Amino acid sequence: MKLLRDTWLIYQQESSLMFRSKTLILFSMAQPISYLVLFAPFLKSTLAGQGANSYADAYRIYVPGLLVAMGLFGGLFAGYGLLQAIRAGIIERCRVTPISRIGLLLGRALMHVTLIVMQGVIITIAAIPLGLRVNPLHLLAAYGMLAMMALMATSISYDLALMVRDQNSLGMMVQTTSQPISLLAGVLIPLSLAPLWIRDLALANPFAWATDGIRALFTGHGGDDVVWQGALIITALAALSVVLSSKLFNRKIA
Structure with a gap:
């Protein structure tokens, strides 16, 4: 119970700080909205062989990949916030309180998860006038997978931040690893269009399984094996x- 209470307290504090920064929220939405409006229309002809006979079909294939990209990049850059908190002495001051260190970390992570899921909801709503239609239950399941993805990416970012303790080094590591991971996840173009060796390589990428699972949910194939497999893996x-x-965190923040 103490861990849950401490996590909730940190989550409330971090969320209140996040919602005060309207500029941060607006700018975090700029890139996915631009990709949604400017990039997706090119996909109708590209994805014709994947059953995209209309723009609505193209968005059902493209929007899930966009959600995964948001979860991946949004989560991996979360380590910057942790480094700032460490340098500002916030983590140091929290150490002298009875708050659980796991709760201190988990509460911050869940704030990032909430932000990413909110962005996913906004992207989905923005795609509805463009023709996107999704089963509500399938959509909720997709958001659940997105939340797990964001939590995993955020935790990985925290690990990297705690190991390097330098924003420049963290930025280089995230930039170097996130691009190939996103490409091997098929976030922009489905991996079914890729050569066989890339598809085989993508089998080791958990984000690829999540992308396939969310894409199946968006296209109305919620009973496909890839859905439960992706959900289980992620x-x-x-x-x-x-x-x-x-x-x-317990070892580094001693």
């Missing part, structure tokens, strides 16, 4: 990443 890895981050 949830298990999210739980594992949180445990590893908590141990590293």
Whole structure:
């Protein structure tokens, strides 16, 4: 109970700070909205072989990849906030309080998860006038997978931040790894269009499984095996990443 209470307290504090920064929220939405409006229309002819006979079909294929990209990039850059909190002495001051260190980390992570899911909701709403139609239950399941993805990416970012303790080094590591991971996840163009060797390589990428699962939900194939497989893989890895981050946090913030 104490861990839940401490996590909730930190989550409330971080969320209140986030919602005060309207500029941050607006600018975080600029890139995905521009991709939604400017990039997706090119996909109708590109994805014709994937069953995209209309712009609505193209958005059902493209929007899930965009959500995964937001979860991946938004989560991996979360480590900057942790480094700023460490340098500002916020983490140091929290150490002298009875707050659980795991709750201190998890509360911050869940704030980022909330922001990413909110962005996903906004992107989905913005795509509705463009023709997107999704089963509400499938949409909720997709948001659940997005939340697990964001939690895993955020925990990984915290691990990197705690190990390097430098914003420049963190930026280089995130930029270097996030691009190939996103490409191998098929976030912009489905991996079914890729050569066989890339599809085989993508099998080791958990974000690719999540992308396929969310894409199946958006296209009305909620009963496909890839849905439960993607959900299982991403949830298990999210739980594992949180445990590893908590141990590293306890060791580094001594």
